[in-house]
Structures are given as structure tokens and as C-alpha cells.
Amino acid sequence: MHQTLEPIMAEQPFLKGLDAEHLQLLVGCASNVRYEAGQYLLRESEEANQFYIIRHGRVAIEVYTPNRGPIVIETLGEGDVLGWSWLVPPYNWRFDARAIELTRAIVLDGKCLRGKCEQDYQLGYELLSRFLQIIERRLQATRLQLLDVYKD
Amino acid sequence: MKTDIGTAGPGRQTEPTLDDPILPRMFQVRRIFSETADSFSCELQPSDGEVMHFSPGQFNMLYVFGVGEIPISISGNPDKPKLLVHTIRSVGPASKAIRRLKRGDLIGVRGPYGTGWPVKGAEGNDVVIVAGGIGLAPLRPLIYRVLAEREKYGRVALLVGARTPGDILFQRQLERWRGRLDIDVLVTVDKAPRSWRGNVGVVTSLIPKIRFDPATTTAFVCGPEVMMRFTAMELEVRGVPTSNLHFSLERNMKCGIGLCGHCQLGPYFICKDGPVLGLDKIKKLMALREI
Ligand SMILES: Cc1cc2nc3c(=O)[nH]c(=O)nc-3n(C[C@H](O)[C@H](O)[C@H](O)COP(=O)(O)OP(=O)(O)OC[C@H]3O[C@@H](n4cnc5c(N)ncnc54)[C@H](O)[C@@H]3O)c2cc1C
Ligand code: FES
Numbered sequence: 001m002h003q004t005l006e007p008i009m010a011e012q013p014f015l016k017g018l019d020a021e022h023l024q025l026l027v028g029c030a031s032n033v034r035y036e037a038g039q040y041l042l043r044e045s046e047e048a049n050q051f052y053i054i055r056h057g058r059v060a061i062e063v064y065t066p067n068r069g070p071i072v073i074e075t076l077g078e079g080d081v082l083g084w085s086w087l088v089p090p091y092n093w094r095f096d097a098r099a100i101e102l103t104r105a106i107v108l109d110g111k112c113l114r115g116k117c118e119q120d121y122q123l124g125y126e127l128l129s130r131f132l133q134i135i136e137r138r139l140q141a142t143r144l145q146l147l148d149v150y151k152d
Numbered sequence: 153m154k155t156d157i158g159t160a161g162p163g164r165q166t167e168p169t170l171d172d173p174i175l176p177r178m179f180q181v182r183r184i185f186s187e188t189a190d191s192f193s194c195e196l197q198p199s200d201g202e203v204m205h206f207s208p209g210q211f212n213m214l215y216v217f218g219v220g221e222i223p224i225s226i227s228g229n230p231d232k233p234k235l236l237v238h239t240i241r242s243v244g245p246a247s248k249a250i251r252r253l254k255r256g257d258l259i260g261v262r263g264p265y266g267t268g269w270p271v272k273g274a275e276g277n278d279v280v281i282v283a284g285g286i287g288l289a290p291l292r293p294l295i296y297r298v299l300a301e302r303e304k305y306g307r308v309a310l311l312v313g314a315r316t317p318g319d320i321l322f323q324r325q326l327e328r329w330r331g332r333l334d335i336d337v338l339v340t341v342d343k344a345p346r347s348w349r350g351n352v353g354v355v356t357s358l359i360p361k362i363r364f365d366p367a368t369t370t371a372f373v374c375g376p377e378v379m380m381r382f383t384a385m386e387l388e389v390r391g392v393p394t395s396n397l398h399f400s401l402e403r404n405m406k407c408g409i410g411l412c413g414h415c416q417l418g419p420y421f422i423c424k425d426g427p428v429l430g431l432d433k434i435k436k437l438m439a440l441r442e443i
Contacts, residue, residue: 013360060352072344075352077361100349137357140382144354145342149376150285150315152243 005030009106012053014081014130022123029112035099041082048085048093049111054078057103062096070096074141084131086110174409176215176260177204179236181253187239188319191286192251193227196236196259203233204261207268208293209400209428213408214238215260219249223405223423225290226264230297236261239289239321265408267428269294270398274370277396278306280362282383284313284355284375288321290400290427291374295329302334309336309362313355313379317341317348336362355379356386366391374400381438384431397431 006027009015015023033052035041041052041059052059058077062070073095076082085093087110117124179196186192198204204212206226215221228237242248253259271294279298283291298308310329314320320339330337338358340351351358355375369392373380380399387397403415403422410424418437420426431438 058349058351060346062346070346072346072348072352074357075340075350077351079360141354141357144356144379144382147378148315148342149379150313150319150342 005032005106008055009053012106013079014053014134018126022120022126025116025120025123026108026113029109029116030106031109033105033107035103035105037099037101039099041097041099041103041105042093043096044093046093048083048091050107050109051081051083051086052097052105052107054080054082055104055106057105058100059103060098060100062098064096073145074138075100081131081134084135086114087128087131174262174407176213176221176262178258179261181255181257181259182235183255184251184253187321190243191239191241191321193237193239194250194253195228196238196261197234198236199258204236204264205233206230206264206293208271208297209268209290210264210266211290211408211427212236212238212261212263212265213405214246214250215262216246216249216253217258217260220246221260221262222246223265223402223408225400225427227289227292230293231300239286239292241286262408265423266426269372269400269428270370270430271297274298274372275304276306276368278364278369279308280359280364280369280371280387280392281308281310282313282355282359282371282373282375283311284379284383285315285319286321287373287375287379287400288312291372292322292325294372299329299332299335306368307336307362307364308334309338309364311355311358311362312337312339313358313375314339314341316343317345317350338362354382356382359383359386359390367393370396370398372398377401377438384435384438394435395430395432398428399431399434400427401429401434402427 009027054076056078058075060072061074062072064070082097178199180199182195182197184192184194208230211223211225213221214224224238224240227239228235240247240250242251281291326337329335340353340355340358344352371387371392373383384397401422405423406412406414408423410421415422
């Protein structure tokens, strides 16, 4: 299975440019997953021990509010990366992620990766700098969303 | 009358002249219909039968008798000028008064004014069109023109952002365009109920989802100014040359023809040097808070 995942993973924008040795390490922690429409990939407050690279489909990031029920705050699609709580103690999800349509993804075992990053700082740096870019983009997007620019 | 216009700086490209038409022409309302909860389109026909030709991106001053005059971009098809179409958000007295007009009522129209989108300059390039909210209206004539001459352009993408699914302008038309194989149409909303199966997120989040060659891409952007600033940043980061980024700006207007100075932005009069301006000209001005 890992043989077949390597070329697929090498094509993912998130992993582009990673050297072969590090890619191999990631492939060792990766597997294919599939979710039907309506199925949850992860739930708030559960342990965050993985992250996903979405290959096909669409996933809604939802936050549950007692008065208004679940609110969709963002959707992710092909090539997007889902989840960075596995990087930050106490390693718990802060939101729900639900497949809106049939979704195929690569799931990476965060626990296994945390160990590998401890042993190989170069790998840790490569991964963190990639996640930092995603976090920065999401922060900008959240700011724009908060401004509610289309209101007036 | 020319005395108070000397305040415009060295960047002015066009000198105002009194040959500019200042008297409104009479148009008759043919149809007014809702687009979203707070916006509508109005189709006008010239009372004198003489059609108004325009370039995509130009605007008219619409005069509602007894209420006032407001600048509104033309949102119809430039290749079908028999009907003059505007799409308007009801925000205040003049726009609400237009909404109340009935078939056959008269409205004064001055124009078409301003610079259009530089469509010719984009020939041979990939084209990225980014619209936010009512900003899709001034872009629609450009979309008609690009699709009418589709073979002249590389990849074409239309990215549309709206507040909620109910606020998406021209929904049926977007669906039709999405059905074509020669244009990528992506839509996103800032907020949505769970029943919405489309994208949720800001319009800039759609940029990584489309394919274009940044070095040979021309982008046309219209929407709230903050949204345009964020879009500019994202496109520049991806390598689209600043000189290929074009924006349609809004400022309060009175004369619409470069005489009164109401619409001044730094050295530019938006009514005459704009409303469409290249980012290379306005980048510094857009970053200033009070202009
Ligand atoms: C070149 C140009 C093209 C335009 N094209 C369109 C168009 O195609 N469709 C459209 O709906 N509008 C367009 N506008 C904006 C439109 O001119 C204003 O919304 C209009 O003047 C409001 O007039 P009013 O009397 O209805 O409301 P006002 O009483 O003038 O304003 C009511 C409220 O709306 C706010 N407002 C006024 N003008 C603007 C503005 N420019 N942007 C944001 N908020 C504003 C005011 O602050 C106030 O809170 C354009 C403006 C320019 C300069
Ligand atoms: S100079 Fe009068 S509106 Fe522009």
C-alpha cells in the first residue's frame, strides 16, 4: 500500500519539494481513508493524533454552538490540509470536520510523526514551516471573514 | 468652472472639458426585478431610440427626479446595447427610489463615463476575475466580452464571493457559465447554514484552487476595498505582475466628468481616470487609511 501512496503524496502541493528521504518517512505514517457524505472525520475535544490531505471531495469545518447548532466556518477541498491540533499540546481537536460529499483523503499518523520530528529536526522544520504557511493563510482569511466586508 | 480642478496632481491623465455631456438623457424603465434580498436589476430603453454603446467597466450617473443622482456601473452585455442594464444594491434614498420605479417611468442617464476594464490588454493571457458581493455587477460586461471572444484568452477563471448563499448575485447565470467547459467558475460564501453544500470561506481562499500562469495572467477585481486589497496580496504572492492587476474603485461622485473634484483619490479623479485603475497606480493610495 505504501508503494502506491508515494507517487500520490509526492504530487500533493503541501508536500511538494520535500526530499525523498523525508517523503519516505511520511509515507510510512500514511494511509488512505474514505468518508461517505455526512460522516465525521474528527470531532471536537477528541484526541488529535492525525492530519489529512484531501484528495477528492469536500469537508466542512464546523463549530457547535448551543443556541445555533453547528455552524460551518470553512470548507476544504482537493489538495487542502485538515488539522494541525496534533502539533500543539494538549493535542485535542477544536472543531468538528464532516464530509459534505464522498471524500477520499490521505491520513497521516500525528503521534508517529511527532516522534519522527523529535529525532529528525530537519523533518520537523520542513513540516512546521509548511503548516505555518497554512496557519498564516487561515489567519488572514479569518480576519477578512470577521470584517464582514459585504455587510455595508 | 475649471478653477477648482487644478488641485488634481501630476498623475492626471485626462483634462476635463466642458464638451462632456452634463445633461441627462431620458430613458424609460422596461423592467425592474430582484436579484437578491437587497439588490435588483433595472433594464432601461432610450426614449429617443438611440442606444448607448459602452465599454465593460463604465458607469452611468442615474438621476431619479426629485431625489438625486448616483453613479452606477453598467451590468449588461456590451454586445447587446439595446437594453441598458444596471444592477443596484438598495442602500439609501436614490437607490431605493430606483427600486420603486415602474415600467414606463422616466429616469435621467448621463454617461457612459470612466475607463473600462482593459480587456484588449489581456488578450493572449490567462484571465482571473474576482468579484465580491455587488462587485460582480461591474464585472459582468467584462465576462460577456471575454466569453464572446473566448479564443483570444488562455485559461479563464471567475471567482465569486458573497456574504451568504442568498446574497449570490446572478445565480442562474453563474450556473450556466459553470456548465461551460472553457471557464472555471468557483463560488464561496462567508457564512452558510448547514444545508449549503458549496464552499464556505473568503473569496481569496479560491485563488489556490484555480490554475493559471501567474507571469502571463491579467486579473480584474471588484468588490469592497478591503476584499480587493486581500485579493491583490494573494495574487501578487503568486507572482501576478502588479501592472496586470486591475480594480474598480468607488468614491462619492457629483459631476462624474472630472470637474468637481469630489471623487479625488490622490492624483486621480475616479470618475474620469477610473473607476478602473491598475494596482501599480493605486497600491500606495489604497494602503492609506484616510484619503
Ligand atoms: C463608479 C461607481 C460605480 C458604482 N456602481 C454601482 C453598482 O453597479 N451597483 C451599486 O449598487 N452601487 C454602485 N455604486 C455605489 C452607488 O453609487 C452608491 O451605493 C449610491 O450612490 C448610494 O446612493 P443612495 O442615495 O442610495 O444612498 P446614500 O444615502 O448615498 O448612502 C446610503 C448608505 O450607503 C452607503 N454608501 C453610499 N455610497 C456607497 C458606496 N459607494 N459604497 C458603499 N457604501 C456606500 C452610505 O455610507 C450610506 O450608509 C457605484 C459607485 C461608483 C462610484
Ligand atoms: S470630479 Fe466630479 S465626480 Fe469626479
